[in-house]
Amino acid sequence: MDILEFTPKPDQYAWTFGGAAPTHRIKPGTVLRLWSDDAFCGRLRNITDLPSASLDSRYLNPQTGPFYVEGAEPGDTLVLHFIDMTPARSWGASATIPFFGGLTGTDRTATLQEPLPERTWIYQVDSARKTVTFEAQASELSLELPMAPMLGTVGVAPALGEVRSSLVPDMFGGNMDTPEMRPGATCYLGVNVEGALFSVGDGHYRQGEGESCGTAVEGAMNTTLAVELIKGGAPVWPRIEDDDHLMVIGSSRPLEDAWRISQVDMVLWFGELFGLDRLDAYQLLSQISLAPLANVVDTNFSAMTKVAKSLLPPTQVYGGIHRHLRELAATLSPH
Template sequence: MDILEFTPEPDEYAWTFGGKPPVRRVKPGTALRLWTEDAYCGTIRSTADLASASLQMPFVNPQTGPFHVEGAEPGDTLVLHFVELTPARSWGVSTTIPFFGGLTSTDRTATLQDPLPERTWVYDVDSANQTVGFHAQSSGLELALPLEPMLGTVGVAPAAGEARSSLVPDMFGGNMDTPEMRAGATCYLKVNVEGALFSVGDGHYRQGEGESCGTAVEGAMNVAMVVELLKTPGPTWPRIENDEYLAVVGSSRPLEDAWRAGQVDMVGWLGELYGLDKLDAYQLLSQISEVPLANVVDANYSVVTKVPKRLLPGTTVYDGIHQHLRSTDLS
């Protein structure tokens, strides 16, 4: 298996999905070892560093990529399997940011409330025990939380020549911020432009469902992944498969429209897999779905519709490519 190693220089970061030429070309079947910078571009390193003084819009959420996948054509299915996600630093950072987050006034939900105070938390990474350390600032509470690395952003170039901010999730993927995007997961995305032009980034050392305050434990990440390509119709919304679940990520505003997007796509997916008509698939989904919130803070909200494989015995999707890629050894 060919292995490409790539660490971007700061002038090579992508700040959008679409609108940027590829940094490298890869063939289907290629493994990649990548480094991604954190959402703050590494500018916030201590509790004294505040987001308003450290961040410069639109230069947040830097992406590693885009990568041109040889042979990828509009309508195809791009397959991205994540083998390993490993913190690239011994610390991660989370913040409150003025007019950003799920429980404060925002630019879209305007009120007369003052913004929440800014604050920065630094989490120590304990690699030996696989934990990150939470330290309260108003009391002596300290907690060792499980280290659960994930990627906040995975996406391809949008259709119709669009360039979308790396802060936005939509049909092309992007800033979905779902903990489902972890090692062992396979992501399926519809190719919109020649070469797909996919990028990844926004590493989180852990994140709760919903990303309530707008930031996870943000950190630079070492990413090991495999790229594949299927000449089958790509999904309308990003799909994720792991050993236990099939999932769809819908993104929109208001929140219920993000939920609807994922539900409709999963109805279609179940129909494809089992030859069900729309109402049978709708009925089945109503009894087996799990629906965690991914984010309620980004430019679009993201909601995950999951169905457990244990309730769908014998399920094989995309010709079993997830099971095949799970055996990948990059050591």
């Protein structure tokens, strides 16, 4: 088993999916131990650090990578199994940003209202208790919340030579911002270019479904993941599997189209797994699917269709690779 550790320097960050040269070439079967910076590049450290004065919108969501996977060709399936995610700092940051977020006018939902006031919150991390602490600014309320690490961005280079901002979610994955991208999950992405050129970043110490204000508890992250490759079988949209669920993420605007995408791809997945025709799969899905939101704030919104494995016939998803990688993860010593 090859193990690669990588902490990028700021001049090695990628800001796009596609268009960036790979930092490393790796073989399928490699385990990566990576550090990634937070979405703000560590520039929000105090409640007095406001986004308009501290952030450059051209340089948000820095990515660690991309990684060139040897043997990956268009039409293949890239498999990323997330083994561990651990906060790399003792604090995380969140903020309200002018004309950004789910409950304000934006450049896409134009209104005559004034922007909501800027505000920055700093969450203290207690690694021993595995909590982050919310502290209200207009009152004395303080709440200790369970830590729930996840990655907001996981993606490959897009098709057709496109270069997309690391703020964007789409068919290639990207800034999906789903809390389901967490330790124990396996992500399946369709390969669009030779080598796949995948990258990860945008660590969140916790985030609610939808990411309402547009920012989670943003924090630098230490991530351990295993990389595998399945020849052929590329999913059209990102798929996720954990021990208990199958999931598909669709990204689009309006939000109902993102939901429709995830539903259609799950119908197709049911056909692949169980030989169901579209109407039978559609009927079954109508009775058993959940529809968690991922984000309602990015350039595309992301919706998920989620189905419990316990409600489905036993099957080997992608040849049982999730179970194999879970077993592999159990053999690794902590970093």
